[in-house]
Amino acid sequence: MNPLKLARRVIGQLLYNFRARRPLAAFVSGRLLSMAVLLFLLGLAVFALMQLTPGDIVENYIRGQMFTLGEFRQDDNIYTEEMIEMARERLGLDRPFYVQYANWLRQVFLERDLGRTLIARAPVLFLIRDRMINSLVLNLISLVFLTVFSFGLGIYFSSKVGTRIDVAATSTALFFHAFPGILMLILLQLFAAVSGWFPITAYPPFPFREAPVQFVFSYAHHVFLPLLGAFLSGVGGTMRMIRATMLDQLGQPYITSLRSRGISERRIYFAHAFRNTLNPYITSSANLFASLFSGSLILEIIFSYPGIGRLMYEAVRQEDINLVLANLMFISFLVLVGMVVADILLAVVDPRIRYSKQ
Amino acid sequence: MLKRIWAGVRRRPIALISFVVLVVLYTAMIFAELTTPYNPHTVFRDHSYHPPNVTLYSSEHGFGLQVQERVLVDQLNWRYARVRGEYHPVRFFVRGPSYRFWGLFETDIHLFGTEAPYAEDGRTWEDGGRNYPVFLFGADHMGRDLFTRVIHGSRISLTIGFVGIAISLTLAVVLGGLAGYYGGMLDWLLMRFAEFVILIPGLYLILFLRSVLSHDLDPGQSFILITVILSFVGWPGSARLIRGMAHSIKREDFITAAELDSIPPLVIVFRQIVPQMASILIVSVALGIPSFILGETVLSYLGLGVVDPAVSWGSLLNREISTLNNLTRFPWFLWPGVFLIITTLAFNFIGDLLRDVADPYYRERRLERR
Numbered sequence: 266m267n268p269l270k271l272a273r274r275v276i277g278q279l280l281y282n283f284r285a286r287r288p289l290a291a292f293v294s295g296r297l298l299s300m301a302v303l304l305f306l307l308g309l310a311v312f313a314l315m316q317l318t319p320g321d322i323v324e325n326y327i328r329g330q331m332f333t334l335g336e337f338r339q340d341d342n343i344y345t346e347e348m349i350e351m352a353r354e355r356l357g358l359d360r361p362f363y364v365q366y367a368n369w370l371r372q373v374f375l376e377r378d379l380g381r382t383l384i385a386r387a388p389v390l391f392l393i394r395d396r397m398i399n400s401l402v403l404n405l406i407s408l409v410f411l412t413v414f415s416f417g418l419g420i421y422f423s424s425k426v427g428t429r430i431d432v433a434a435t436s437t438a439l440f441f442h443a444f445p446g447i448l449m450l451i452l453l454q455l456f457a458a459v460s461g462w463f464p465i466t467a468y469p470p471f472p473f474r475e476a477p478v479q480f481v482f483s484y485a486h487h488v489f490l491p492l493l494g495a496f497l498s499g500v501g502g503t504m505r506m507i508r509a510t511m512l513d514q515l516g517q518p519y520i521t522s523l524r525s526r527g528i529s530e531r532r533i534y535f536a537h538a539f540r541n542t543l544n545p546y547i548t549s550s551a552n553l554f555a556s557l558f559s560g561s562l563i564l565e566i567i568f569s570y571p572g573i574g575r576l577m578y579e580a581v582r583q584e585d586i587n588l589v590l591a592n593l594m595f596i597s598f599l600v601l602v603g604m605v606v607a608d609i610l611l612a613v614v615d616p617r618i619r620y621s622k623q
Numbered sequence: 624m625l626k627r628i629w630a631g632v633r634r635r636p637i638a639l640i641s642f643v644v645l646v647v648l649y650t651a652m653i654f655a656e657l658t659t660p661y662n663p664h665t666v667f668r669d670h671s672y673h674p675p676n677v678t679l680y681s682s683e684h685g686f687g688l689q690v691q692e693r694v695l696v697d698q699l700n701w702r703y704a705r706v707r708g709e710y711h712p713v714r715f716f717v718r719g720p721s722y723r724f725w726g727l728f729e730t731d732i733h734l735f736g737t738e739a740p741y742a743e744d745g746r747t748w749e750d751g752g753r754n755y756p757v758f759l760f761g762a763d764h765m766g767r768d769l770f771t772r773v774i775h776g777s778r779i780s781l782t783i784g785f786v787g788i789a790i791s792l793t794l795a796v797v798l799g800g801l802a803g804y805y806g807g808m809l810d811w812l813l814m815r816f817a818e819f820v821i822l823i824p825g826l827y828l829i830l831f832l833r834s835v836l837s838h839d840l841d842p843g844q845s846f847i848l849i850t851v852i853l854s855f856v857g858w859p860g861s862a863r864l865i866r867g868m869a870h871s872i873k874r875e876d877f878i879t880a881a882e883l884d885s886i887p888p889l890v891i892v893f894r895q896i897v898p899q900m901a902s903i904l905i906v907s908v909a910l911g912i913p914s915f916i917l918g919e920t921v922l923s924y925l926g927l928g929v930v931d932p933a934v935s936w937g938s939l940l941n942r943e944i945s946t947l948n949n950l951t952r953f954p955w956f957l958w959p960g961v962f963l964i965i966t967t968l969a970f971n972f973i974g975d976l977l978r979d980v981a982d983p984y985y986r987e988r989r990l991e992r993r
Contacts, residue, residue, distance in 0.1 A: 448964060451940075592827070
């Protein structure tokens with residue numbers, strides 16, 4: 266038999282056994298693999314896009330370096346063609362984009378170095394790490410609050426369907442869902458400034474190490490209003506979704522049969538209908554996570570919260586492509602991790618998922 | 624469909640109100656030069672940060688729209704004091720700065736304004752001077768009428784939604800429809816690509832595209848660029864929806880009949896399958912427009928979208944002008960925001976109604992629960 270065919274058959278058999286014995290592990294590893302492939306492709310696409318307009322990057326680099334590096338210094342602040350070529354070579358932009366990408370990957374994985382920013386020459390990793398943690402904390406808090414409240418409210422109002430209070434709640438939810446988030450944040454900041462009850466920035470003025478306990482309280486105080494804004498614009502959509510799925514579930518025949526067996530209404534709600542609303546929620550929560558990051562970008566800028574969104578904005582303003590690139594890759598990585606976590610959670614909650622995907 | 628929309632409107636009059644509000648806004652936008660008292664670049668020197676000056680009552684003129692004169696008393700903080708007894712009634716269809724109406728003919732008629740001459744030389748617009756300014760919404764940091772700028776700004780803000788949704792929905796219908804109809808490899812590729820775009824947080828992707836694409840653009844180019852970027856980020860969501868629907872419609876008998884008639888596949892997709900989704904498409908238009916308007920606003924607010932000399936609601940809210948300090952002292956700077964809220968709410972209310980009407984299960988569910 267052809268050795269290639271044999272190898273394929275052996276590997277296939279191994280994979281099949283692995284899947285049969287450990288469905289969950291196989292599922293998780295499959296998701297992780299697809300995540301890695303997606304990230305790789307994303308990077309490739311980003312580098313290819315950058316290839317389209319290298320002129321700006323190079324000129325910007327020269328302008329930034331004119332005063333610090335000797336070879337770029339000129340009396341009349343005019344840069345020549347040779348200097349542009351030199352800078353292009355130094356940045357590695359003269360090579361095709363896949364070579365650049367390979368270099369970047371090697372740098373990231375082997376040397377654990379994301380390079381330096383084009384303008385300030387600060388190490389990117391150093392800049393990103395703290396900001397990443399800050400953003401992650403903010404968005405996780407926001408996600409937890411959003412989940413808890415939208416489930417609570419969604420289930421409560423699904424039990425009140427058709428009554429006046431339900432109509433009022435759903436229209437309020439629609440109102441907040443439709444309300445422009447950016448204006449909500451501006452108005453809340455204005456409120457903070459006029460009333461003086463809340464700080465107008467979202468981050469304590471001292472670091473965590475100095476006084477941890479104090480920091481936590483101060484953080485809660487600072488972050489309350491911005492989180493409220495994010496919460497109000499987010500809760501409408503998720504609450505309506507959960508209410509709709511609850512109603513869908515409650516209309517199913519199995520609920521009627523449960524009721525006919527005299528099982529208490531409370532048990533029907535929480536043990537049966539509720540469990541089935543988890544499924545679509547977790548599926549959409551990865552998208553929710555991504556949109557939270559998008560929303561927190563504006564939040565971070567308006568309330569000057571030192572997160573990755575503000576870093577991204579500053580990088581874009583300064584046209585610092587190295588920093589923008591690293592930011593984009595990291596944020597996509599985070600969202601992808603969130604998606605994979607959601608997938609795994611889903612497989613844990615709902616065993617149908619992991620068997621049906623084979 | 625129309626009958627059911629009407630029934631829905633009767634149950635929810637807010638949708639009708641929203642519709643009327645939108646019609647008014649769009650009419651004002653189309654006739655922007657006429658409905659506003661000045662041109663967007665008419666500068667009143669020494670009137671920076673001038674508060675709104677239209678009042679309803681004075682002892683001189685009784686009830687009626689009129690303008691009270693104010694003088695600048697504090698040069699540093701831009702504080703103005705009212706001048707007692709100096710009122711000018713607001714007149715309709717008065718002469719103002721001249722403009723080319725729709726670029727067709729030269730005229731200087733504006734919907735409202737004052738007829739009182741302004742400054743010492745006593746000349747009106749016709750003689751090269753200017754009348755006393757009406758600031759319905761106050762003036763901005765350069766002494767330009769904010770109402771004029773808001774209405775002119777709606778030319779970008781209100782059209783970007785339609786242009787954007789047209790582009791992104793066309794993409795979504797073509798790609799989603801083809802993927803759903805053909806299935807197989809094409810379906811797999813297109814849907815992976817769509818997921819790929821979805822997974823990157825939208826604003827980050829927009830900012831990245833904005834930073835990669837060229838910076839030195841004139842207003843028209845940047846308008847197109849912003850629209851294209853926003854549509855590129857916006858299409859995958861609806862493409863997935865349309866793909867799912869096309870996938871299920873494909874199994875209907877009339878599609879099989881069309882196939883047996885050997886009608887070419889492309890014709891089947893666009894003449895048989897896509898019209899079946901008309902109601903869903905209308906809903907996604909109504910619900911998609913606000914997100915484009917907001918996308919433009921966010922970009923312009925950050926100073927990465929529409930910039931001077933072009934005006935949009937976002938660029939009026941630009942964070943370098945509408946700083947916190949300015950907003951607390953000159954709260955009328957929030958007027959573009961008010962218009963933004965009204966527009967997005969109106970589109971959402973209408974879209975919500977349309978969705979309920981288009982969803983055939985909705986009514987049954989309601990009846991069942993009653």
